[in-house]
Amino acid sequence: MQFFLGIGAILFCIGLGIVLTKRQAVMWLVGIELMLNAANINMVVFSKLYDPTNQLFALFVMVIAVAEACIILALLLMLYKQHKHTNIDQLNELKH
Amino acid sequence: MQHGALSSFSMILLFIIGSALFLLGGLFAAYLLAPRKPNHEKLSTYECGEQPVGHAWGQFNFRFYTLALIFILFEIETVLLFPWAIVFGQKELIEATQGRWAWFAFIEALVFIGLLLAGLLYAWRRGFLDWARPRPKVPSVHSPVPHALYENVNRRYSPPSKQKA
Amino acid sequence: MKQLFSNPFIESFAHRFENIYQSVGFLLPEAALLAGIVLLLLLAISTRKAYGLRLAFWAVAIMMASLFAQLFFLVGQLRSLPDEAPLYLMADTLCVFHPLQIQARIALNLGALLFGVVFLFELLGHYRKESVEWLFWALSALLGLDLLLLSAHFLTFYMSFELSSIATYFLLSVGRQRRQHEALMKYVLFGAFASALMLYGISWIYGLAGSIEFTQAAFWQHLQAAPSLWLYIAWALFAAGVFFKLSVVPFHFWAPDAYEGAPAMSLAFVSAIPKVAILAFMMLLNSRMAAFAALQTVWGQLLMAVALASLLLGNFIALRQHNLKRLLAYSTIAHMGTLLLPVVAAGYEGAEEVFLYYWAVYALTLFVAFALAAQQQIDQIADLRRFNHTTGAKLAWGVVAFSLAGLPPTAGFLAKLGVFVHFWKMAASHNLALLLWVTALLSTAVALAYYIKIPYALFFKQESEAGAPAGADAALLPAMMIALLLVLAILWGYPFA
Numbered sequence: 001m002q003f004f005l006g007i008g009a010i011l012f013c014i015g016l017g018i019v020l021t022k023r024q025a026v027m028w029l030v031g032i033e034l035m036l037n038a039a040n041i042n043m044v045v046f047s048k049l050y051d052p053t054n055q056l057f058a059l060f061v062m063v064i065a066v067a068e069a070c071i072i073l074a075l076l077l078m079l080y081k082q083h084k085h086t087n088i089d090q091l092n093e094l095k096h
Numbered sequence: 097m098q099h100g101a102l103s104s105f106s107m108i109l110l111f112i113i114g115s116a117l118f119l120l121g122g123l124f125a126a127y128l129l130a131p132r133k134p135n136h137e138k139l140s141t142y143e144c145g146e147q148p149v150g151h152a153w154g155q156f157n158f159r160f161y162t163l164a165l166i167f168i169l170f171e172i173e174t175v176l177l178f179p180w181a182i183v184f185g186q187k188e189l190i191e192a193t194q195g196r197w198a199w200f201a202f203i204e205a206l207v208f209i210g211l212l213l214a215g216l217l218y219a220w221r222r223g224f225l226d227w228a229r230p231r232p233k234v235p236s237v238h239s240p241v242p243h244a245l246y247e248n249v250n251r252r253y254s255p256p257s258k259q260k261a
Numbered sequence: 262m263k264q265l266f267s268n269p270f271i272e273s274f275a276h277r278f279e280n281i282y283q284s285v286g287f288l289l290p291e292a293a294l295l296a297g298i299v300l301l302l303l304l305a306i307s308t309r310k311a312y313g314l315r316l317a318f319w320a321v322a323i324m325m326a327s328l329f330a331q332l333f334f335l336v337g338q339l340r341s342l343p344d345e346a347p348l349y350l351m352a353d354t355l356c357v358f359h360p361l362q363i364q365a366r367i368a369l370n371l372g373a374l375l376f377g378v379v380f381l382f383e384l385l386g387h388y389r390k391e392s393v394e395w396l397f398w399a400l401s402a403l404l405g406l407d408l409l410l411l412s413a414h415f416l417t418f419y420m421s422f423e424l425s426s427i428a429t430y431f432l433l434s435v436g437r438q439r440r441q442h443e444a445l446m447k448y449v450l451f452g453a454f455a456s457a458l459m460l461y462g463i464s465w466i467y468g469l470a471g472s473i474e475f476t477q478a479a480f481w482q483h484l485q486a487a488p489s490l491w492l493y494i495a496w497a498l499f500a501a502g503v504f505f506k507l508s509v510v511p512f513h514f515w516a517p518d519a520y521e522g523a524p525a526m527s528l529a530f531v532s533a534i535p536k537v538a539i540l541a542f543m544m545l546l547n548s549r550m551a552a553f554a555a556l557q558t559v560w561g562q563l564l565m566a567v568a569l570a571s572l573l574l575g576n577f578i579a580l581r582q583h584n585l586k587r588l589l590a591y592s593t594i595a596h597m598g599t600l601l602l603p604v605v606a607a608g609y610e611g612a613e614e615v616f617l618y619y620w621a622v623y624a625l626t627l628f629v630a631f632a633l634a635a636q637q638q639i640d641q642i643a644d645l646r647r648f649n650h651t652t653g654a655k656l657a658w659g660v661v662a663f664s665l666a667g668l669p670p671t672a673g674f675l676a677k678l679g680v681f682v683h684f685w686k687m688a689a690s691h692n693l694a695l696l697l698w699v700t701a702l703l704s705t706a707v708a709l710a711y712y713i714k715i716p717y718a719l720f721f722k723q724e725s726e727a728g729a730p731a732g733a734d735a736a737l738l739p740a741m742m743i744a745l746l747l748v749l750a751i752l753w754g755y756p757f758a
Contacts, residue, residue, distance in 0.1 A: 046464065050467075051472070068423075071430055
């Protein structure tokens with residue numbers, strides 16, 4: 001069990017690291033997905049320990065993750081059409 | 097077979113091995129028996145009858161993305177039907193709830209699928225499922241010179257062979 | 262054939278199903294909302310054209326009908342709550358009733374109704390292209406927030422939280438401006454990040470508590486027994502998502518950019534409506550924790566630290582802003598800091614009234630501000646003086662500034678007074694709370710310096726000769742009526758016991 005929790009924690013840290021260091025919107029998406037999957041692993045492990053029906057949580061999270069990814073990708077397409085890049089740091093027209 | 101000798105997951109493993117063997121056996125038999133007369137057409141990649149163009153790793157037209165996004169959304173949402181399918185229509189559960197469970201679960205699934213269907217219809221009506229064809233732009237020129245004059249000039253200075261045709 | 266389900270499972274299943282079956286009736290308000298959403302979707306499907314005046318009127322009619330139906334059911338629920346009841350009325354394990362929760366749902370409903378009315382006024386002036394979509398997403402966000410308040414289980418909490426987030430992403434995406442996409446991208450990415458943090462936090466809370474039904478006493482007992490370091494980490498991660506929604510300090514980055522880039526009407530909705538649901542949810546959580554002192558200390562300290570940081574940062578950075586929308590963004594951060602005070606002191610009597618009153622005043626004021634700013638395309642505060650405002654608009658702006666600052670002739674003053682008087686009950690016996698109380702008071706004084714810029718630009722720096730006349734607009738009328746209401750509220754006197 002510790003093994004799987006460890007995998008979850010490592011995945012989460014990788015995701016967090018990607019989000020905090022990378023500046024590409026697509027990489028953010030990758031990082032966020034990794035973090036969600038880390039939570040999923042935790043959920044499944046703890047469900048095995050306590051109550052197997054709570055494994056459903058992971059299923060719902062998967063659906064939500066895809067919905068979010070779709071929104072972000074759609075936004076990326078629009079943004080790319082306008083700016084020709086998807087670097088978050090260079091999106092600074094709003095600050096002045 | 098003794099009860100519980102094979103857990104349900106090892107059944108699945110058996111299926112996987114069986115299907116792999118079946119597939120490999122077919123291929124191997126074809127390898128042994130089939131005549132080999134390769135030509136260019138036969139060696140090219142099979143793409144549902146289309147002429148294969150370019151490389152699989154090339155950039156795709158981004159019109160694919162809209163369709164792909166809609167597809168993956170609907171596909172993933174059907175995942176939620178799997179846990180429903182496990183508990184739906186189980187005799188013990190229906191008996192334990194005096195038959196109400198069956199109707200309840202059935203109506204729930206109808207609502208779920210109905211909402212998904214409404215979403216799909218919306219995407220369809222708004223034209224997100226249409227393959228957006230590039231509209232050819234017909235250049236229009238507003239010139240003070242009348243069109244007939246151009247045609248006269250063309251006729252006079254074009255080579256005689258074309259005039260006949 | 263092996264039996265698929267064990268006998269104890271079937272028994273508990275039957276029990277749970279009975280619970281759910283009996284309590285379907287309690288979900289009538291949500292059913293009304295859902296019916297409205299589906300009808301809007303069908304309306305959108307039924308026409309090939311995506312917009313049109315007639316379509317927009319139908320859409321508003323559907324929205325109003327479903328909101329009134331919801332209000333009817335909610336008032337019925339509030340009436341049927343027994344007076345001498347235990348604090349919580351459990352309908353089943355999935356939803357739970359409490360007076361504050363029903364009041365907050367009514368507040369959500371009334372807020373959305375207000376938007377419906379203004380939408381109608383706007384339609385009379387000039388119709389918006391994206392009306393059906395806008396109303397669809399507004400109702401979806403409302404449904405998400407409503408279910409969030411009902412939730413008694415982290416799965417339903419997470420699902421409804423995400424429903425409201427996704428709906429707000431789309432609300433802010435209505436319109437097709439270049440700057441808007443930038444703002445939206447930041448909002449969505451930060452939102453997804455925060456919700457991922459929250460989910461990981463929830464998974465650890467599950468691990469520590471052994472259950473995700475946070476209405477059960479066993480959940481809190483196990484949580485209290487958990488090692489405190491893990492508890493801190495799990496709660497902090499969980500709080501990340503909540504704090505993002507509130508735009509309080511560690512997760513406030515998105516607010517100024519999103520405010521500047523987004524269309525004003527969506528912004529007024531997103532910045533005012535979800536907050537009451539999230540804060541009320543936190544208050545409910547707080548009062549459930551009341552019996553477990555160790556937990557409440559952890560959570561209380563976290564909230565107080567966040568409130569302190571938000572008050573300081575919001576008010577001091579707002580001093581340097583010249584852009585009106587950015588100013589409102591920082592002012593929102595500061596106001597959320599203030600609104601956390603009754604949440605922290607939820608255990609003391611009267612927290613609910615103080616909280617709801619403050620929120621209502623804040624939301625109405627913000628609403629007037631955005632309605633005025635949207636109509637005249639005002640970006641910079643200095644731009645205010647370029648227009649030849651009608652006296653009514655000038656006075657409305659004055660009321661907005663006074664009410665946000667919490668100055669006497671407006672309801673904003675009463676709201677601030679109520680919060681401070683109420684929080685004193687806690688501050689009198691608690692060091693950190695005392696520090697927070699003093700900071701809140703001082704930063705309110707600091708806030709006067711920037712709010713006063715608005716009436717100053719209007720009344721003393723007006724270039725009336727060269728100024729372009731500000732257009733007479735449909736939304737100006739409701740905005741001014743609300744502004745009048747904010748002033749008249751003081752006639753009712755101090756509303757708290």
